[in-house]
Amino acid sequence: MATTFDEKIPFEKKGLQLYGLFKRGDPERRLPLIVLLHGAGATAAYFDNSAVSVVKSFNSLGHDVLNISRPGYAGSVAPTTATPMKDSIAVFTDFIEQVYNEKASARHGNGGIILVGHSLGGAFSLSIAYEARERLPLLGVSSLGCLPVASSSSLLPDPDLEPHNPRFVVQTTPENVRKYMGEVEWVNLDALDPALIASVFEPILKSELKEYSSNEFYDYLVNRAFAGVNIPIQYLAAEAEIAWDNEKEGRPIFDDLVSRFKxxxxxESAILLGGGHNYEYSYNVGILWDKRKAFVEKLTSKNAASPISKKDTSKVLANGDVFTSVPLLDYAEATSPSTRSKFLKELKDAIVNVGFFYLKNTSVPDQVQTDFTQQSIALFDLPLEKKLEIEMVNSKHFLGYARLGQEVTALKNDFREQFDFATELPAPGPDEPLYRNLRGPNQWPDSQVLPKFRATIETYMDHIDKLAETFSSLVAEALDLPSTAFDQFFDKPQQNKLKLIKYPEPVDSKPDEDTQGVGPHKDSCFLTFLLQGTPHTGLEVQNKAGVWLPVKPIPGTLVINIGRALEAITGGVCTATTHRVNLRPENYKDSEGNSLGPRYSFAIFQGVSLDVAAEKINLNIPQHIKDLVKDDKVRSDAEATFNQMFNGNIGEGTLIARVTSHQDVAQRWYPDLLAQALEAQKGRYQ
Structure with a gap:
């Protein structure tokens, strides 16, 4: 059995059981996660045993390694469907995504996943690379011995002597040894030890071989998956394979398959001499390792992330400083003395280099969050006339209901419906500056219709407000500042904003067509605390190479991002990252193709004192922290007109942002300011 792992991670979904053996690499280097997928009739021990350990080889280079034991092997229940391979692809993707987000050190650094598969595991790797090309941060895929043949007969013997047995036992006859291992003189005899063979190889699932041999799966694998993989591929075969006896016989088949990667x-393709189908057990395994190592090192140095949009397929991230995924932080580590320094280090990387991160194990009780989500959705379900009773245009404080398409970002209407609330505060006096109108009382829905709404919303906001207050101290500590360094920038009481958002499914949109849920922008607050209320994808962040990356919902987490107020206060040390919501049709379907309904998300924007001005900012940020900021700022798609918006004070800049976003409100209450702001903004988009 496999022994090189730190953690065994079980996973079950859609009736399929599997587990992964996770081996941690060098946490400081944060190299791509290597995912290993074994073939038919083998276990995860194929890649890790006393004779061969691909796991140790990659781990010695510093990589985290996930060695997956597929359904039906190593004691897991065998799949019962006729299409176990097609059924497993989505499950593998979910599992890999979970492990990457929760375990891999790469999620905090340059990011990325590299798939390595053997035989049917190669077919799985290539299929995942095709199906998850816009979901996982895939850098490349290496496949050995995946050689589908059109109109082939079943790989099972004919006749099948045990038709009622769901498994097929490969006898260790000289003929089969040559078929699977190659010529005897090529074989590492240590690998033929009976005890080792018993731990590595198991009876093959007939259902897998039947599906793999079918014309339907061949058409899917070769004409769709092979043709659709849009990341670098290493495609390898052995001199002696199940599909051929020697290189001369195999070359036409191999070259035809290579030509399908369009x-x-x-x-990178090669037929490796001096070995058979299970080339890892050849004396010449060093040839295979050298190729895999060079392929992985090349991908790592390029840091070539999988494109998120088909519009980005030509982009390659050659800069190692460019993030390719959003890190996941564990709030529990911040509250424990033994792990607090680790948390602060990860937080520093997130706020300086990424600007976005997930936070799990938050201080918000599950029931509070559940009640909040239910009440928020109930508000959207009210008849239009009830929602219009609290329409935002009636509030000079920009609080209340905004109809579908009424908010504007980057000169385009956003396809979303929303309600804005805030910490309950009185309206400012008539002699106060205009920007103080950003503070004021809420418009609450009819308590006769939603009697629990206000109390539920205020309870949730209270929990987030406390979390936000704690985080201002954590951010300070992460920057090697006193924990109270940011206190001077907050009012007592401080008004935070809550935005409840509904994104209906766009009508008549085409596959792969972008629809603006909310356009590219940066939040104007200190920190944003976002709850993605439904499992839809759609939220995307733009890295410094201009590539849009997904921020998929992870159950039990909040998404936190840097606002431009924090960026301004820290002189650009903390980075406010451009983000958007993209409403592609596929974002409204689950893995089975069923409709998910509307997308809901709920954001709380942590405010700062509206009177903060540039001359009042005197943080003494240590030089070693300032040195972490890179000079190569890439132009984003957001409204650069207001990059200098805080040169006056934060209140004035924030008011301008609200005026341009909610132009119906501005037309009623601030018409002159709206005209000035729109004129300035036009230059950015012409």
């Missing part, structure tokens, strides 16, 4: 930016 979308990959680069394909």
């Amino acid at each position: 979308a990959a930016p680069e394909v």
Whole structure:
């Protein structure tokens, strides 16, 4: 059995059981996660045993390694469907995504996943690379011995002597040894030890071989998956394979398969001499390792992330400082003395280099969050006339209901419906500056219709307000400042804003067509605390290479991002990252193709004192922290007109942002300011 792992991670979904053996690499280097997928009739021990350990080889280079034991092997229940391979692809994707987000050190650094598969595991790797090309941060895929043949007969013997047995036992006859291992003189005899063979190889699932041999799966794998993989591919075969006896016989088959990789930016292909189908057990395994190592090191140095949009397929992230995923932080580590320094280090990386991060194990009780979500959705479900009773245009404080398409970002209407609330505060006096109108009382829905709404919303806001207050101290500590360093920038009481958002499914949109849920922008607050209320994808962040990356919902987490107030206060040390919501049709379907309904998300924006001005900012940020900021700022798609918006004070800049976003409110209450802001903004988009 496999022994090189730190943690065994079980996973079950859609009736399929599997587990992963996770081996941690060098946490400081944060290299791509290596995912290993074994073939038919083998276990995860194929890649890790006393004779061969691909796990140790990659781990010695510093990589985290996830060695997956597939359904039906190593004691897990065998799949019962006729299409176990097609059924497993989405499950593998979910599992890999979970492990990457929760375990891999790469999520905090340059990011990325590299798939390595053998035989049917190669077919799985290539299929995942095709199906999850816009979901996982895939850098490349290496496949050995995946050689589908059109109109092939079943790989099972004919006749099947045990038709009622769901498994097929490969006898260790000289003929089969040559078929699977190659010529005897090539074989590492240590690998033929009976005890080792018993731990590595198991009877093959007939259902897998039947599906793999079918014309339907061949068409899917070769004509769709092979043709659609759009990341670098390493495609390898052995001199002696199940599909051929020697290189001369196999070359036409191999070259034809290589020609099917039409979308990959680069394909490295080779038939490896001196070995059979299970080349890892050849004396010449060093040839295979050298190729895999070079392929992985090349991808790592390029840091070539999988494109998120088909519009980005030509972009390669060659800069190692460019983030390719959003890190996941554990709030429990911040509250424990033994792990607090680790948390602060990860937080520093997130706020300086990324600007976005997930936070799990938050201080918000599950029931509070559940009640809040239910009441928020109930508000959207009210008849339009009830919602219009609290329409935002009636409030000079920009609080209340905004109809579908009424908010504007980057000169385009956002396809969303929303309600804005805030910490309950009185309206300012008539002699106070105009920007103080950003503070004021809420418009609450009819308590006869939603009697629990206000109390539920205020309870949730109270929990987030306390979390936000704690985080201002944590951010200070992460920057090697006193924990109270940011206190001077907050009012007592401080007004935080809550935005409840509903994104209906766009009508008549086409597959892969972008619809603006909310356009590219940066939040104007200190920190944003976002709850993604439904499982839809759609939220995307833009890295410094201009590539849009997904921020998929992770159950039990909040998404936190840096606002421009924090960026301004820290002189650009903390980075406010451009983000958007993209409403592609596929974002409204689950893995089975069923409709998910509307997308809901709920954001609380942590405010700062509206009177903060540039001359009042005197943080003494240590030089070693300032040195973490890179000079190569890439132009974003957001409204650069207001990059200097806080040169006056934060209140004035924030008011301008609200005026341009909610132009109906501005037309009623601030018409002159609206005209000035729109004129300035036009230059950015012409």
